[in-house]
Amino acid sequence: MAANILIVDDEQAIADLVEVYLLNENYKVFKFYNGRDALNCINNERIDLAVLDVMLPDINGFSICRRIREKHNFPVIMLTAKEEEIDKITGLTLGADDYITKPFRPLELVARVKAQLRRFTKYNSMEPAKEERLIAFSGLVLDMDKHECMLNEKKISLTPTEFSILWVLCSNRGRVVSSEELFQKVWGDKYFSNSNNTVMVHIRHLREKMHDSAEHPKYIKTVWGVGYKIER
Amino acid sequence: MAANILIVDDEQAIADLVEVYLLNENYKVFKFYNGRDALNCINNERIDLAVLDVMLPDINGFSICRRIREKHNFPVIMLTAKEEEIDKITGLTLGADDYITKPFRPLELVARVKAQLRRFTKYNSMEPAKEERLIAFSGLVLDMDKHECMLNEKKISLTPTEFSILWVLCSNRGRVVSSEELFQKVWGDKYFSNSNNTVMVHIRHLREKMHDSAEHPKYIKTVWGVGYKIER
DNA sequence: CAGAACCTTAAGATTTTATTAATGAGACAA
């Protein structure tokens, strides 16, 4: 599972450079040149690791780190200029998991990022290799082994197709999934045409069973012209 | 799979040494003692990787790197003297993929060369196109996966066309994009005529949703006779 | 000032999605 990594550095060249290296490793990168945008992002995206510059124009890197620690648990790596020796202790004390002094070798940074992610996933016992058999979030539980769906403690019985569709939506939650992609993933690589409204009908049935509606969707949202989506 | 490797170093002893080690690994080596000959070679041979010395008598190694990047996509490894610490970031920023400080162990160089070639081939074969899925700057966040737009912490809902237009403008931020180019990129390669004002109407809608105005634009600026532009 | 480029507005054309009902396919038991 590709991790989401937050980068914050006001020196655009450096942020861009780090981005290139992390993209290369198949991470999804959220890059910001100031603290405000970054903090904004943290509340809206699932971030797995942050790389923070200490010196930022608006918000101090340490402050961001502290703000992260208030609500989140992912590792933080601080970037500091070589002269700021004194700050090292401070940064680590405030909750950073590692720090790198500038100028640094990008490959070293990549190595540290990987190390942190490894350490973190290890301690959290998230098995990256094994594919998920159970999805559970905000009142919704999908059990692939039992082929069962629970919504707010109550079991709702879904047909195989309905279950598959809901599974795909849930395992991609937070992201819009197009009808075409749904069709591909649920029915296999069959040909899909727009005149085929079978996905739509199943969505309708799902919503009915989940006591959801198209106008005011609690779960399955329609994103016009794009697809369907379940919020995280 | 024998790769073609370009070596440029005015210190002949070093160039020769590197050559020996790379020949040993069954790479084909193109060796030059100055930048001019190297640049000449680049246009005539298929090069898979370059090892460039920073200090050259005629053309700076960084310049060569930049010239390579203008037309080619292969990895570049820079060789720098240990004192040139400051240049490190610069060199990497200008597009180098790795650097090695002199004196270096030849085997380390060979290892780095292999790593770059591995990374590069992986990068080029696995993923079809590593396009950005997220754009974020100065209070504006565009998330292609969520198909969501945030402006100053507030979500604004855009239609597919509006989203596409804003995406094109943002991914070309700092540059003026003509109506024609917008049309091409958003609608595909359909025919565009000046009597078609649909782009204009969508811009208008975008501005409305962003609480922007044509007279005093905060985001989408009109560049008279040219097109539209978003500042970086 | 005149013409060109751009802005605004709103109607109706088009596209996409929702709903509903009917048909068909397959499983399973009598």
Add this chain to the structure above:
DNA sequence: TTGTCTCATTAATAAAATCTTAAGGTTCTG
């Protein structure tokens, strides 16, 4: 085999959202 049941698909229609067009107004530039 036949009838019944469940589920998947299709089709027709309705509803909604979006897109395009066109007309008239405004602003800019030489």
